[in-house]
Amino acid sequence: MLNIKDIQFAYGSVQVLHDVSLEVPKGSVVCLMGRNGVGKTTLIRNIVGLEKPSKGTITFAGINVANQPAHARIRGGMALVPQGRMIFPKLTVTENLRVGLAGRPGGGRAVPGEVFELFPVLKEMGQRRGGDLSGGQQQQLAIGRALVGEPRLLLLDEPTEGIQPNIIQEIGRVLKYLTTEKDMTILLVEQYVDFIKEFGDRFYIMNRGRVVANGDTPQLSEAIVRQHLSV
Numbered sequence: 001m002l003n004i005k006d007i008q009f010a011y012g013s014v015q016v017l018h019d020v021s022l023e024v025p026k027g028s029v030v031c032l033m034g035r036n037g038v039g040k041t042t043l044i045r046n047i048v049g050l051e052k053p054s055k056g057t058i059t060f061a062g063i064n065v066a067n068q069p070a071h072a073r074i075r076g077g078m079a080l081v082p083q084g085r086m087i088f089p090k091l092t093v094t095e096n097l098r099v100g101l102a103g104r105p106g107g108g109r110a111v112p113g114e115v116f117e118l119f120p121v122l123k124e125m126g127q128r129r130g131g132d133l134s135g136g137q138q139q140q141l142a143i144g145r146a147l148v149g150e151p152r153l154l155l156l157d158e159p160t161e162g163i164q165p166n167i168i169q170e171i172g173r174v175l176k177y178l179t180t181e182k183d184m185t186i187l188l189v190e191q192y193v194d195f196i197k198e199f200g201d202r203f204y205i206m207n208r209g210r211v212v213a214n215g216d217t218p219q220l221s222e223a224i225v226r227q228h229l230s231v
Contacts, residue, residue, distance in 0.1 A: 001026040001153055001185040002047070007056035009046055016042045017053070018209045024153070027179050029186045031196045031217070033229060034206035040189045041083060043206070044157055047187070048080045049073045060153065074103040079151035083158050083189070085142040089131025093122055096130050096141055100148030115144045118174050136167030143171065147178075154178065156188040160195055168192070172199040193225055205229065 002024035009017040016039050024030045032040050045051040047058055049070030058066045065073050074080075079100075087096050097111045116123040119140040125133065130141060139159060146154060160168045176199055178184040190196055196203060196217060203220050205213040205228045213224055 001061060002187065003057075003059040004043075004047065005057045005059070007043065007046060007053045007058070009042060009051060009053045016209050017046070019056070020206070020209070020211055022204050022211060022214070024185055024187050025202075026185050027183045028201040029175055029179055029188070029199055031200040031203045032187065032189045032206065033191065033193075033196065033203055035229065038206045039209040040206055041157055044080070044155055044187075044189060048078055048155060071103075074149065074151075077152035079103065079146035079149050079154050081139075081142045081146045081154070081156040081159060083161070085135075085138045087130040087138050087141050087145070089129060091130055092127050093130060093133070093141055094126040097122065097145050097148055100145040103149035103151075111148055112150065115147050118147070118177070119144050119170075134164075136163045139163055139167065139171065143174070152185060154184055154186045156186070156190075158189050158191065160190065160192045168195060175199055191229075193220070193229070196220065 004020060004022045007017050007020045020043055032043070034040050042051065046053050049068060053066060056066065057064050060073065061077065065076065088099070097115065101109065121137055122141060122144050125137065130138060133141060143156070143159065159171055172195060175186055179186060197220060200217045202216055203214060204211050205224070207228060213228055
């Protein structure tokens with residue numbers, strides 16, 4: 001579904017990504033790991049079109065989208081849940097969800113009912129303002145807003161950050177449901193190793209803008225974690 005080949009990117013004279021390559025098979029959960037500041041979020045921004053690489057290809061569903069603008073990639077089937085959730089705090093939950101309709105292929109006026117089935121709290125709190133929700137509820141709202149667009153590829157940047165354990169488990173179960181039952185493909189930036197081992201299919205670890213390790217999640221050993229992720 002997604003193939004990244006030899007991506008390079010710099011902020012001015014500071015090279016952030018160095019020939020990054022990775023594959024995200026259709027219907028899988030692939031986890032992008034690494035210490036803070038190694039280029040994970042920058043790579044996600046390049047994939048979704050918020051930044052443009054200086055070199056390399058980004059192939060999504062067989063098409064090189066590296067030169068497409070972000071809105072074209074969203075209409076083509078990508079969706080992003082950004083780090084920090086980035087909901088609209090003064091809009092209601094329902095209004096936040098309706099924002100996601102703009103990215104839905106062919107448009108649409110109604111939020112799909114399945115979003116409320118996956119996250120019942122969003123229906124219960126539909127008229128509450130987004131800023132009044134807890135951190136875990138805001139994360140569910142951010143994911144729900146992305147799902148409104150009915151994406152084929154869902155990108156999430158640290159979805160468990162600052163979230164209570166029961167909500168983390170609920171998010172993990174939803175991600176597994178989306179891949180196994182809806183054939184969705186998921187790439188997420190994540191630091192929580194236990195979450196990755198439980199819900200991820202494959203992992204990539206970055207350091208200083210390069211991929212330094214990858215494999216199936218059963219191969220994510222304590223030695224690899226100590227070498228590349230321990231502070």
